[in-house]
Amino acid sequence: xxxxxxxxxxxxxxxxxxxxxxxxxGFTFNNYDMAWVCQAPKKGLEWVxxxxxxxxSTYYRDSVKGRFTISRDNAKSxxxxxxxxLRSEDTATYxxxxxxxxxxxxxxxxxxxxxxxxx
Amino acid sequence: DIQMTQSPASLSASxxxxxxxxxxxxxxxxxxxxxxxxxxxxxxxxxxxxxxxxHTGVPSRFSGSGSGTQYSLKINSLQSEDVASYFCQQYYDxxxxxxGGTKLELK
Numbered sequence: 001x002x003x004x005x006x007x008x009x010x011x012x013x014x015x016x017x018x019x020x021x022x023x024x025x026g027f028t029f030n031n032y033d034m035a036w037v038c039q040a041p042k043k044g045l046e047w048v049x050x051x052x053x054x055x056x057s058t059y060y061r062d063s064v065k066g067r068f069t070i071s072r073d074n075a076k077s078x079x080x081x082x083x084x085x086l087r088s089e090d091t092a093t094y095x096x097x098x099x100x101x102x103x104x105x106x107x108x109x110x111x112x113x114x115x116x117x118x119x
Numbered sequence: 120d121i122q123m124t125q126s127p128a129s130l131s132a133s134x135x136x137x138x139x140x141x142x143x144x145x146x147x148x149x150x151x152x153x154x155x156x157x158x159x160x161x162x163x164x165x166x167x168x169x170x171x172x173x174h175t176g177v178p179s180r181f182s183g184s185g186s187g188t189q190y191s192l193k194i195n196s197l198q199s200e201d202v203a204s205y206f207c208q209q210y211y212d213x214x215x216x217x218x219g220g221t222k223l224e225l226k
Contacts, residue, residue, distance in 0.1 A: 037163075044206065044217055044218070044219050044220045045155075045163065045206055045208070045217040045220075046217065047208075047214060047215040047216070047217070050215075059213060059214075061214050062214070095162055095163070100153075100165075100168055100210075102168065102169060102172075103151055103153075103168065103169065103210045104151075104210035104213075104215050105153035105165065105168045105208060105210050106153075106155075106163075106165065106208075107165045107168070107174065108165070109162040109163050109164065109165075110162060111161075111162055112162050
């Protein structure tokens with residue numbers, strides 16, 4: 001059974017940093033691209049970042065470029081999102097998601113972790 | 120960026136009814152479209168990919184169709200467990216973008 005378990009969320013002040021982790025199990029982690037998708041309270045879904053199966057390629061939405069860094073440790077089957085210079089508009093639930101086998105859709109999602117940016 | 124417009128934003132239907140949700144892309148996305156279901160307080164779950172392929176374990180009452188810029192999700196014989204929000208997503212071109220969502224309730 002595919003499982004994705006996020007951790008690391010919480011309350012953080014504007015301008016500070018936070019690192020999210022996603023522990024994967026139930027599949028061969030280094031065979032799949034992985035992504036982070038966020039959802040602001042009572043809002044829709046927004047793709048944040050994607051990393052290729054081997055970590056060689058990364059992609060970001062414009063609003064987080066230069067502030068967020070997606071990375072992975074295939075030996076530990078873990079995905080990360082380093083978030084720097086956080087803003088109030090980054091407040092959201094962040095989901096870890098597995099990339100689809102036939103395209104850049106997301107076939108399995110974690111339960112999500114809440115990040116609140118506020119003073 | 121490709122804009123995804125979903126309609127309706129909310130929908131009320133009766134048990135056993137057939138429901139259709141539409142998604143329009145701002146340009147041709149060549150069937151690079153997925154549909155997700157998100158139940159209250161839960162994470163999204165993939166229903167459909169490549170516009171019309173059913174994801175593993177998804178009931179056959181869900182189906183997807185469309186081409187070009189116009190796509191739809193159909194739910195046959197609505198069940199109580201289908202109460203949820205539904206989102207489309209294009210993955211034809213970076214950045215990947217989602218529709219605003221359709222909230223489905225029981226009448």
